Amino acid sequence: MRETAYAKINLALHVRRRREDGYHELETAFAFVDVGDELTARTAAQDRLTVTGEFAGALDDPFGNIASRALGKLPRAEGLAVTLDKRLPVAAGLGGGSADAGAVFRMIRERYGLPDDWRERAAALGADVPACVESEACIGRGTGTDLASLANDLAGTPVLLVNPRAPLATAAVFAAWDGRDCGALPDGPASQIAREGRNGLEAPAIGQCPAIADILAALRGTRAFLHRMSGSGATCFALFENLEERDAAAVAIANSNPKWWQMRGRLR
Template sequence: MRETAYAKINLALHVRRRRDDGYHELETLFAFVDDGDILSARTAAHDELRVSGEFAPQLTDSFGNIAAKALSKLPRTGGILINLEKRLPVAAGLGGGSADAGAVFRIVRELHGLPDDWMKRAAALGADVPACVESVTCVGRGTGTDLEPVENDLAGTPVLLVNPRVPLSTGPVFDAWASSGDGQDRGALPDGSASEIAREGRNDLEAPAISLCPPIGDVLAALRETGASLVRMSGSGATCFALYDDRKALTEAAEALAVNQPDWWQMQGRLR
């Protein structure tokens, strides 16, 4: 079997009230790009995960890898050998690990079926994992695990992902948001279709992420000069995305960035 672990982006991300457990309520619009990490799988005597690809060296703990944990969370008979081609940068706001776990769930579903409580098992792995299992545009609330359908009028939209090749962990970004003057509830996610929510929404973590990783600001500025219809940081960074009205505009933007910023990572695709 072959599965794509679709790159996750947050078209909008609103941080709301602080919960009793220390986490903050989130409201986000999840969307997924039609490209990402690649997983190939086959039945085997026992479970095994092999990792290759550009960003494989950053995954040094094979036992702590979320894709391996996903395998261990799903009961079945027989093992599965998975080869993971790591094409998405790590700690990049793209839900790369969560996307890998979501792809593992789809592989197991195809081969053996999933248990009735698969959603609970997915949430135990990470807040983004339940959304990544189906990898369709939706609204996430709570810690991001309470999912709601949304009118997806952005399907097929050309999207460019750009990362300055600087890893940025989520925890410090939330800490910076909480300790900054901007660490307050600025209001709910707007209602409407995916395009309306994306256009009228925001990413509350953008400013604190830039304070920790200034190159994010450079990426956003460069993307805004390409004529994109929407430019924003995804998740807690450091990846940023730009949406375009047509593929030609995206291609021209990507080519220009490759010349002007050859060290930046980028991926082209369309929203699912």
């Protein structure tokens, strides 16, 4: 079995209020890139996870890894030996761990089927996991687990992801949020929400990782029709009209900032 854990981006992320349980009410437009981590699996006597790839070193607790926990959420008659090729940076606003868990759910769905309460099991792993199981553009409300359909007129759009190779803890960014209601998401298809929306976590994230501002400035200097920070950072994305403009931007940014991580793809 083989699955791609598609990188998640937030076309817009509006934080509405802090909840008494410590979480935040938000409204977001999820979108997914057609590249990300890669998972392969084969049947085994018991579940196990092996992590390889550029960012494997950042996942030093295999039992606490969300992909491993996803295996434990979905009991089967036989085990799975999963190899995770970690290509996405960790704590990067791309939902990498949640995307890995979503890919595990899809592999198990394909071979064994999922229990009726799979959405609740996914949400117990993390707020982004239910959206990452389907990895299709959608609206997320509440903590991000209340999902609604989204007219996706951006499918196929070339996208460039850029990260300064600096992990940024989601909890710390939310804690630094200024408490101002960002307001409701705009109505309309994905393109309208992307153009008229915002990321309400951008300012607190830049306060903790100033390199985000440098990336946004670099993307602003390209031919992208939209650039924004994703999630709680530090990855930023840019959307382009065509592949040539995206690839030219990628080369220019790599030449001027060779230490930054980047990945090219298209929106699903």
